[in-house]
Every structure is written in structure tokens, then in C-alpha cells.
Amino acid sequence: MENNLKKVALIGQPNVGKSSLFNRLANKRIAIVSDIAGTTRDIKKHQIEILDRSALLLDTGGIDETNDEIFSNVKNKAIKTAKEADIILFMVDGKNIPDDKDKELFYELQRLGKELALVVNKIDNDKELERLWEFFEFGISDENLFGISVSHNRGTKTLYEWIYKHLPENPETVAKLEEEKRRKELEDEFFEDEFENDEDFSIEGLEKLDEEEVIDDTSINVAIIGRVNVGKSSILNSLVGMERSVVSSIAGTTIDPVDETFSYKDKNITFVDTAGLRRRGSIEGIEKYALMRTKEMLEKANVALVVLDASRELTDLDEKIAGLVDEYGLGTIIVLNKWDENMDTFQKIEEEVRRRFRFLSYAPIIAVSAKTGRSIDRLKDKIVEIFDNYTQRIPTSQLNKVIEEAVIRHSLPSPNGAYLRIYYSTQFSTRPPRIALVMNKPQLLHYSYKRYLINFLREKFNFEGTPIHVIARGKHDKMGDEEYLER
Template identity: 55%
Template sequence: MKKIAILGKPNVGKSSLFNRLAKERIAITSDISGTTRDVNKKIIQLEEHPIQILDTGGIDESTELFSKVKNLAFKTAQEADLILYLVDGKHLPDDEDRKLFYALQKIQNNCFLVINKIDNDKEKQNAYEFDSFGAHDSFFISVSHNRGINFLIQSILYHLGLHNTKNLQQESLEELLENMPEVSPTEVQEEIIHVGIIGRVNVGKSSLLNALIGEERSVVSAIEGTTIDPVDEIIEFQNKKICFVDTAGLRRRSKIKGIEKFALDRTNKILEKSHIALLVLDVSTTFVELDEKISSLVDKHSLGVIIVLNKWDIKIKEYKEIITELKRKFKFLEYAPILTVSALNKRHITDLKQKILEVYQNFSYRIPTSTLNNTILEATKKHPLPSDHGKIVRIYYATQYDTNPPQISLVMNRPKSLHFSYKRYLVNYLRDHFNFEGTPIILTPKDKKSIKE
């Protein structure tokens, strides 16, 4: 039976990862350094493969007790087939972590550098500082948010030779599917749905928030820039909790006054933590360039999105004309549902709440691996991949490694040769076969060597 040892300094999340892989709370987790001292062992099933995982104590030589813990951890590493060395991605890498990682690589060639506590894409950018370790295989995860765990599991199976990829170079996607095990969808944990309300000044965001929660929570006035601090409120709708955040109205950078400069920064911070954006547009006047610029925040933060056409009771044009203009100016949001509302008269407010739940379900959806690969295979048959200067470009397999939003890796022989137009074709093909209304789909081409070796 294959063995995996989890090592690292105290408080980097080793026991939490152990519990996550075991799918039960076995190891005690706390903020106190040295909570784990002995080695926790558990036989788990990874895609029907029995594997023993070993959770070691935090490596720290500050006391005699911790020196013994370190010795035991290193002894465990020698017995393992694969080492997962965890570091805290919220802190910059230090020399002690580097020395420990290099020492473990001498013990075991199969050593993954796992950077934990990467809760969003901004933290992922900062975590690239760990490239200085020179690790052959590194992974960004967040155990607490269940980010990147499935992709880590897939890579573990490949390195342990448990994923039937012996002849990966010769196999086509169609051949690979015959031997590829089914991956059960990861159960989405119940959580609060965070919804950011965005738009330029005076489009009615605060009125919309008040209508959604059914009370005067946000100050409403005709004065531009009334809302500075983000105003949030949690409601329960159909047994789901939704946290609405009314962000400050945005205006052209040249017209931002005083304290509003802080509002722009806070709006971005709010959207970093949001799942869905309500893009509020004022249909009592024409759309402007600033509306389009604000809508780019949706793509920047990879959010689910609903376009809310507010002030419908005093709309400037008829429905058909407004929708035609909308689709022309916001073509990149063609996957977004559109709702006409009047925050003042409570028009379609319940429908908007319902649509939020639907979009969040799409945002959190995980496609079963075999279904995903069959769909990609079907797409490549209907429209073969263009060659790269006469050289065959091939997709070996696909795996969805994360949700919120759906994120899919395409393991290929020539990932750099996947043209953006073909990637767009695949995204649209997936949209035709699965309900991804309101959510972006992120496709990432990867070299098979980065997975296999």
C-alpha cells in the first residue's frame, strides 16, 4: 500500500489537510503550535485506491520535545512513497523552510511543495515567491476553502502510478477514457453566498439593497457618492444565506473626490471575497463607457454575474432597443442573465433572489470527470484542434480542479499551441451542454510532463 507523509512547520495546516483527505475530523486542529506531536495514520480511499496518509508533528527545534517530533517526522518521511511538504502561503518563504524542504528531497525524490492558505487569486500571485524553492512540483491550495484539493489529489495519483497513464504519450483522449476512473463530484459545503452590488453613482444600488432585504439598510439619496463604506446585510432565502454588499458608486477616475478614493479600493476588496456581482445599470438614461469599464471588474475577479436593469418603471427606450444596445456594448458578458427591475416599486425582486441561487449553483458546479472528458472528446471530433506548424496538437484528458468558478485543466502535448479562439470554442461547447449561465469558465492548458513527472 502506498504511503503519503504530510510534513511542515507548526500551524501551516497539516492536520487540516489530513482531515480533508480523510473526509473526517481525525486530527485535532488549533492555532497552538505543537498540537500534533505523534504521527496520525489513516487508510483512505483516493478514487477507490487505498492509501495510508501520515500526519506528522510540526517541525520545530526550539525545545527538546520538538526536536524529538522532528526526528519522528523525518523517520516517517523515509517510509513514505510521497511527501507533501506544507508551507503557509500567507507568509513569505524563509530559509528554515527551504533547508527543511531540501533535506526532505534528499530523503525522498517524490516531494510536493504544497502552499496552503491561498484563499484567492491575489494571494496566489504573492505565493509565487515560493518559486525560489526550485520545487519540481508545487501546488496552491486552501484547505479551509477546499480550493485546489482535487487537483492535488489527481497529481498524487499520477505520481504514485495509480491513474493508468503508463502510455500517456501514445494514447489519444478517446483511448484514455476507457481506463480512466470516475471522479465523484465533491460535495459543495454549505456557506454564505456573497453578492457584491456594483455600478456607477446613482444607478440605484442602495435602493436595490433595501428592496432585496426588505428594510432601509442603506442610505439612499440623490447626492452622488452617498455610499462610501460597503454596506452589507445577510438574508435567508429558500433556506440559503445570502450576504449582499452595496459598494460605493464608481465614477471616472478624474472625478473621484477625497474619501471616494478609499471607496474604489474597498470595492475591489469586497469583490475579491464575493461569489456573484449584480451589475446594476440605469435604464432611465443611456449606457455610458464607464458602465463598460465597471463591468470589467466581473472578469477581473472571476465572478458570477447577473445584469440588473434598474429603474425599469422610467426606462428611456423600449425593451427590444435596450437589450440590443446591451448585447452590443457588453458582448463579453453574453453568458450573464438579464433581469429588469424597479427597486422603488419592488419589481422582480423575488425573481432576482431566485436567479442568485441559480447562478451560485452553476458557479459551484463540478462536472464528473468522465462526463467532462466525453464532452471534450465530442467537441474535438466536431472541430479538430488546429495543428502547430504541421505538428499535431492533442488534448489527452481534462479535469476540473476547482469550482467557484469552474476551473478546468486541459492536459496536452502542446499547451502553448492552444489558440484563444479554440479555447473560446471549447468554453461555448461546455455552455451548450451544461448550465453555466451567469458564471465564467476558466480553461487552463497544461503540459502532461508537469503532471506526470
């Protein structure tokens, strides 16, 4: 879908308000906004809608003439992005007089022959609007010059109208949120309608419902998380096959999450390279926003790559970060990066990881080297495999047969002499797999027996890399949100 949209690039020096305008156009706070110059370091993309027309908005890092390692990379990326764009919004700071650097950059963009607007930001009132005349020095026409104030939402309507005029009519729009909404509606209908009237409910009806619920199984959202400087950006670049994120030896280079979508084995895989996480006491300024953004990305992800530095000892912070993945119930792969820098045996490191990450016992461990490309293709294959496990639905007849076999092998406990009985079981949703045990006294089923059933299911079906939620409920019970937390 993105390939069919016209691209609108935001270009300009640091701290002129590009990220603020990006957020305004996107109608949500996506880019990190800060008074610190150079906050945005990577190219950020988001599909926007202006009335009935769509575009792909690209927010670039601030262009700064400096020998600094990060900003020299950012400038190259920003110019490259401008060349690939259809429409360029060149932003300048209206509080300052036009300078030669801005003019030089503007003329370089002008030679590209693209639709080009000069956007003068921070024009907060009518008096400041008078300074707009100074920017005609750029040789820009009146219809392509805009004086705005993003923070005061002043003058933006005219800019939107100009962008709208240069977009094609009636483009297709992405419906991922509608798909997720539909999935939730199907779950609600299942419990409110079918289970509420369980006198007429049957296993055959469950199987029919399984067939009717259709969920897109071609789009994978992958969150990449880990401590600062463990190599998340390098892994992303190796997986995508290009230098997508700004990579440097300076810890914390990635602040905004960076996403990239590509096709692999009939799947559309979107990687989100989340900002590195520090200890809470070290989170200052814009990094606290990065932590918030990481959690937001995990909410949208299907699969998570927990990246660990194989060349260093594991820490308590590694465990806390991995705990976020467990909290959000994602398909999970543990990735040991910088494997080429550690001479210890894989078995030794694997034992340490398993000891510290018992709650992710279902997650496979893959040792890679982003530097040399070792096992990167294997990691791609494993992402697809884990996603298939995460989205699979076990037919009700098979599931009931396996649960019955598990109960025969290890009978249900009888707490205080109470007789427990499982009437039937069904997988009522995926992502992750959620299984309901419909029984006579669900509140008496001990957690340890649920764990036994989960392990038994793993023996019979391929659930590698995915958590399994087992919920015990009575015939007339309704599903509560807290029950989703049970594993």
C-alpha cells in the same frame, strides 16, 4: 451564527473615533477612517474575537442634530441599533469639554437598561488623562468610564477586558476563511500530488477526488457594483425587504460597503452594497478608499450584480466597472434598474448592453425597478440559480464525453503540421468552473479553439451567468497562477 452573538454597538457624535475603534477591535481596516465628520453613514457589522469570546460589533453613523436628509436618517438608525444591542460603547471626544448634547444622548441610552460604557477618546498622554474627571458629570461609575487613545493604542486593553467580561464563554466561531483555505489546499494537492504522478493517474481517480472534495454550497456572497447613484442601495433594500442602507438623492451617499445576510431557498445570502464608483479624476478624499473597498469586496464575492441605470445612456465608465467583475471571474447578473423610467423596448436596451459588454456575454440581463419592486423576486431566484451554476462540478466521465464530441465535430487544429491530441479533461475546481485539458502540446492550442470548447460546453451544461476557465497543460506540467487567467 450572527443571531447567537451578543451585539456591541458604537454610538456617538461624528468624528469622535468610532470607526478607528471599530478597526482596532476588528484587527483590520474595514471601516473608512477620515477626518471628515460623518464619513460613516450606514451600520457596519463585523464579528470580533477577544481571546476565546466572540461578539458582533456594530459601527453606526455619527449622531448629529441637524435637518440634513442623510444625518436625520443616520440618527434614527443609530438609536435603533442601540436598542437592539446588548452592550453599548458611547464615545465622546476627550479634546472637548462635556457638552449638553452628549449628556442628553447618554441619558437616552442609559434608560435602555443595557450594559453601557462611556469611552472618552483622544486621551493621548498622562496630562490629558486629568480631564477624564470632568466626564464623571455624566453620572457614570468609575468601572464603566474609559479614557483611551485609539490612534496611540492607549488604554484600550482595559476597555477590551471590560467587553470580554460581559461576553459569554466558549461561543461558536465562524470558519469561512478556513473553508476557503481548505478549498485552496485541495486544489494544490490535486496538481502537485495527482498530476505529478500521472503514470498512476486515471479518470476513475479523478472521479474519486470529485466525490471527496466537499465545499459549502449554502453561503452566497453577492457584490453590488455600479456607477454612483444608479440605485444600488435601493436594490439592496428591495432584495432584503427593509431599509438597510441610507438612501438619498445625493450622489455618493454610500461610502462604506454595507452587508446584510438573510436566508432564501436554503441559502444564506450576504449582500454587499459597495460604494458607487466615479471616474478616477473625480475620486477625492474618502471616495478613493471606497474604490479600494469595492475591489476587496469583489475578491470575497461569488456573484456580482452589475447595476446599470436604464433611464440613462450607458457610458465608458459602466464598461470599466463591469470589467472588474470579469477580472475577478465572478458569477454575474446584469441588472437594469429604473426600468419604469424608460419607455424604450427591452430588446433595444438589451442589444446595446450586449454590444458594450461582449466580455459578459454569459451574464443574464434582468430589468427591475427598485422603486416599485418589479422583478425583485425574479432577481433573488436568479442569484441562487447563477450560484448553483458557478459552484457545479461536471463528473469527469460526462466532461470527457462532451469534449470528445466537440473534437469530432470540429477537429483540433494542426499548427505548422503539428499533431495535437487531448488525452483527457477534468474539472479541477469550481467558483468559477476550471477545466484542464491534458494534452501533448498544450502551448500550441490556439485561444480561438478554447473559445469554441467553452461555447460547446455551454450548449451541453447550464453555465449561465458564470465564466469558464479552460487550461491546456502537459502531463507533467504544474499549474502556474497565470494560467488561471485563461478563459
